[in-house]
Structures are given as C-alpha cells and as structure tokens.
Amino acid sequence: MELKIFNDKQEVAEQFSAYFENLVKDKVEFHVALSGGSTPKIVFDILAENFADKIDWSKIHFYWGDERCVPPTDDQSNYKMTVEHLFSKIDVPQENIHRVFGENDPNPEAMRYANLLEINLNRVEGIPQFDLVILGMGDDGHTASIFPHEIDLWEAADHCVVATHPESGQKRVSITGKVINTAKEVAFLVTGKSKAEKVQTIIGQSEGFKYYPAALVNPVSGNLSWFMDREAASLLS
Template identity: 40%
Template structure:
C-alpha cells in the first residue's frame, strides 16, 4: 500500500486522477480501458472535479465504465450510484450509453448479480482465469467496509462469484457487489479517503498492517498487488 497525503480534498483527488492517467498511459491505446467506479460522497466530488478540470485531459473515448457495487434501487433513486455518476459525470461529458454498463439495481438482486457477473465475464480480458479490470476505484466506509463488503458478510472477500448480493448491517438495504477475488486480481486499486470523518478508519487501516477479514478494507488493501490511498487527512 502506498499512501499519498495532500493538503485538501481536491488535491488528493487530483493526485489520484494523475495516477489513473498514469495507469491508462501504461496500457495500449488500441484497446478499451475497463474502469470500475464506486459511489458515495467522495465519488460525487471526484466526478465534479473530472468534468471541471479533466474534460480534455483524459481520453474518455477509451474508457468503458462499470461499477464496483450498486444499491438495489431504481436508477432514478437518490441512493443510486448510477444516478450519481450520470448526473455528475456522464451527462455533463456526453458519455454515450454504449460505454456505460450499469448494475440494474431495480431488478431481482440475485438474478441481477448473476447477469452482471456473466456480462463482466464475457467482456473483460482474463488474468489468472478471472476477469481483469484495468483499474478499480474503491471507497472505504467509516465502519471499514469497502465495495459493499461489510464485516457482517466478510465471506464475500473470498466468494467464487464475480458479483454477489450483500446487505447493509444497519439499514438492511440490499446491494450488489464485486467480490474479493476479482478486486484482488492484480488490478491497481485507487482508494480516496477524504474528510475528517474518515480519520479514525484511516488510522485503523494504517495500524492494521495486515489482512484481517473482520476489517474488509484492510483485507483488500493488504492483499492487493498494488493499492494507492489518497487522503487529505494528516496522520
């Protein structure tokens, strides 16, 4: 794990975007760049930054957009990660629907997890006999979850499915999430940890220093081939 400290949230997200551009430049221009997005408040800030400052600095035509996870709601619902990305990124940049592969949160969760798993399996190149993303943007919750893998469903860290159904331990909301083996399939993980409310979980992450399944974020970060944390928090 590499940690990059910045003086502000925007600077941290700029640093992360520079890393994404670096990863893109290391890949061939002749093939699509498969990027998995996350949602949440930090994602909203990131998307706003991209459309304001990186409209002409990123080759958006190369990117195929997928999701790390999605809440089981309609795409018009305020909780929808797709809605957030569409309003703050895809719409303003004019990204065509043909390069956006959303998780259908309004469908039956188990069936949709299977459908999206099959889609990913068919469209992404393989590495270690598993689908391989070119980059994954991951968030970390104040409770230590990442993707939609919570301590209460840590078995998803090792699940054989590509995507599976999880449940938020407090609200009971169902979600569809990418599972550990594909997240950890030699893909660069770009992890923004932004805002004072994330201080305790960042400190806990830095103190962990090892993979622990009851702390999903630490399990992912310390098992990853390359994980880059970008933060505006001074430790």
C-alpha cells in the same frame, strides 16, 4: 502500498484525477470499476471540468464496484450520481457505460453482472481483471458493499454477490474480493476525520484489523494506492 496524503478532499480529488488521466493516456481500451460516495462525486466534477477534452472517453469502459438495489432514477443510485456529475458533461459512448440494474431482482442481477464482467474483461485464472478498481471505505471499515458482518462474502466463489446493509437492510450488488485483488491497479479514496481510526487500524495492521473488509484489499499486482486527506490520515505515525 503507496500512501498519498493531501491537505483536503478537494486536493485528493485533483490529484486522483491527474493519476487517472496518466493511467488511461496510452491505453487502447481501459476498464474501470467506479465507487459511490462524496469523494468520487468531487473527482467526477473535476474530471468533467478539467479533463473533458484531455481524455479520450471513447476508450474507457465504466462499471461499478457496487450498487444499491434501487432504480437508476433514485437519489441513492451510484449510477445516477455518476451521470449527474460526469457522464452528462463528457463525450462518452452510451455503450461504454455498464451499469448494475439496481431495479432488478438482486440475485439474478448479480449473476448477470458477473457474466458481463467475464465477457467484457480479460481474465486471469478465470477471474475478470479491471485496469482500475476505485474503492471507498466506510467508517465501519467496509469497502465496495462488503460489510464486516458479511466479511465471508469477500471470499465468495462468484464474481458478484448480493450484500445487505447492516442497518437499513438495503440490498446491494457488489464485486467480491478476488475481483478487486485481481485488478491491475486499486485505489482507495478516503477522506474525513471519521475514517481516521479505521485507517490507522488497517494500514498499521493493529489488533483486529482482519475483521474489516478494507484490510483484505491486497492486489496481486502490488499496485495499491491510498489517496487520503490529512484528516483521514491524522492518526498515522
């Protein structure tokens, strides 16, 4: 695990964007699972502004680690946010964008998306392997859309599952733990003071840390990076 701590959210996004450019530069093809949230939004802005001409977008295939079960026109859609902040500003082939159909019935959609991953990605012991999975972490320690109250979904046999938000009841399609931990690289983007307590518990492996899905992220490759601002890392010794 590599901890990368920067001054603020903006610097986290700038440093992550440089890391991303470095990861993709020598690849013939690159498959990445995106995250939603406020920090990825800034990352997408920086990639669009500073890297639009520096990265060969035609070799990058985009997927989502999780998606809310809403239409692609809905403001809650991770896909819509990515279109607005990245895809509309770069030259990426439409066939390289593999969105979750949030408007569809969640269970068949989770199966369809799992099948898509099997077809498009190389597999390691039958599990689709991303080149990079980008993750966020909620104040409750959830990651992708695996929440503490449904932590058993982490170990699900399927590559994708239907998860339920604990408060709103909203359905979401999410990749599972085995897909995350099979990725060549996994990167957390975690910012803000509200995350500090869970960051301390998970990284310090304090009592009860295994109840948080984010604590179960442990890629077989060993390539796990936490990009954090000072606020999120403020309780680390």
